[in-house]
Amino acid sequence: DELIPFHGPHQAGIATPVQERLQFAAFDLSTTSAAEVTKLLKLWTAAAVRMTTGQEVGRGATGGATVPPDDSGETLDLAASRLTLTIGFGPSFFTRLNLPAPMKELPPFPGDRLDPARSGGDICVQACADDPQVAVHAVRNLTRMATGTARIRWSQMGFARAATSSPHEKTPRNQMGFKDGTNNIAIYDESKLNRHVWVGDEGPEWMYGGSYMVTRRIRMHLELWDRTSLRHQEDTIGRHKRSGAPYGGSHEFDPVRIHNLPPRSHVRLAHPDSNDGRRIMRRGYSYSDGTDSRGRQDTGLFFIAYQRDPETGFIPLQRQLSAGDALNRYIQHVGSGVWACPGGVRQGSFWGEALF
Numbered sequence: 001d002e003l004i005p006f007h008g009p010h011q012a013g014i015a016t017p018v019q020e021r022l023q024f025a026a027f028d029l030s031t032t033s034a035a036e037v038t039k040l041l042k043l044w045t046a047a048a049v050r051m052t053t054g055q056e057v058g059r060g061a062t063g064g065a066t067v068p069p070d071d072s073g074e075t076l077d078l079a080a081s082r083l084t085l086t087i088g089f090g091p092s093f094f095t096r097l098n099l100p101a102p103m104k105e106l107p108p109f110p111g112d113r114l115d116p117a118r119s120g121g122d123i124c125v126q127a128c129a130d131d132p133q134v135a136v137h138a139v140r141n142l143t144r145m146a147t148g149t150a151r152i153r154w155s156q157m158g159f160a161r162a163a164t165s166s167p168h169e170k171t172p173r174n175q176m177g178f179k180d181g182t183n184n185i186a187i188y189d190e191s192k193l194n195r196h197v198w199v200g201d202e203g204p205e206w207m208y209g210g211s212y213m214v215t216r217r218i219r220m221h222l223e224l225w226d227r228t229s230l231r232h233q234e235d236t237i238g239r240h241k242r243s244g245a246p247y248g249g250s251h252e253f254d255p256v257r258i259h260n261l262p263p264r265s266h267v268r269l270a271h272p273d274s275n276d277g278r279r280i281m282r283r284g285y286s287y288s289d290g291t292d293s294r295g296r297q298d299t300g301l302f303f304i305a306y307q308r309d310p311e312t313g314f315i316p317l318q319r320q321l322s323a324g325d326a327l328n329r330y331i332q333h334v335g336s337g338v339w340a341c342p343g344g345v346r347q348g349s350f351w352g353e354a355l356f
């Protein structure tokens with residue numbers, strides 16, 4: 001069984017191999033007491049250390065016949081399946097605890113239709129694993145431990161990672177049928193990670209080695225997309241559907257030369273050459289939550305991106321996309337979050353310790 005170490009200079013779940021499944025949860029605090037929050041973060045860290053090494057939480061799933069078991073038990077026969085747990089704090093976390101916030105809320109973007117019930121939150125946990133049962137179990141057990149201090153505001157399940165860890169891995173396809181995650185920051189590319197993903201000494205000390213996470217639930221209008229010709233689909237992305245090659249190239253990893261791509265295509269507008277060299281690290285997943293009351297598929301991309309600073313990462317990029325991307329006809333942003341993910345946890349320490 002492969003384990004991804006929980007401890008280290010950076011939190012696991014950012015520049016570590018991308019697992020197959022996601023369970024994401026946003027929590028609201030029901031307290032303004034830093035002491036209570038610290039207590040929860042200590043409890044959560046201890047549980048995270050156990051779960052990411054395939055152990056049961058607390059006294060386990062069968063720790064005493066007369067009490068509710070500490071661990072809910074559904075992973076008893078399962079391996080850790082590369083579980084990672086990554087924590088982030090939203091702007092409202094800092095307001096609630098009267099601490100200086102390291103970042104602002106995201107600005108509104110044209111075309112957004114954000115549902116408050118699927119946006120924001122004080123704390124988020126990104127659980128990734130190759131087995132969905134392991135990821136769901138992790139969030140469920142953190143949730144029950146939080147009773148009285150924090151409760152779930154919204155959660156999101158994901159599959160088919162829209163990111164790869166290395167170019168040797170096969171790139172998964174998103175729900176539009178296109179390879180998603182081709183041109184991304186690779187987890188071993190230290191220099192790009194240091195430049196675009198990890199917070200340096202410009203931020204508060206507790207963010208050193210951390211990163212800012214942006215999450216967006218992006219719904220796809222698949223009924224419309226599926227009635228769109230292949231040529232138009234490819235023009236919209238700026239890459240070929242089967243091979244994943246950029247316009248002007250013939251293989252997936254051929255370099256993108258933006259002038260070969262249609263002016264309003266997604267890849268052209270998102271590429272660093274159209275953004276003063278700016279890059280983000282994408283780590284999103286597909287979601288499919290059944291159908292809505294009109295029988296339309298409630299499907300899309302749960303976009304996750306990590307960056308050193310949202311003001312120079314996601315925000316200008318999304319401004320450019322929301323203004324001109326041909327893809328906008330087929331998608332709508334319906335949920336949003338921005339999260340300060342502190343630096344890594346050292347042995348014996350706990351999530352966010354340096355903050356208090």
Ligand code: HEM
Pocket residue numbers: 174176178179180181182183184216218219220237239256266267270271272280300301303314317318321331
């Ligand atoms: C690239 C799809 C939303 C940023 C791509 C690619 C596809 C794609 C198919 C090409 C393959 C690749 O390099 O990964 C989508 C879909 C979206 C979406 C279906 C919404 C449902 C976004 C958003 C952002 C973004 C919201 C950022 C604000 C990027 C970037 C690239 C990219 C930076 C790489 C461009 C390059 O350097 O070549 N996307 N994307 N995407 N996308 Fe998106």
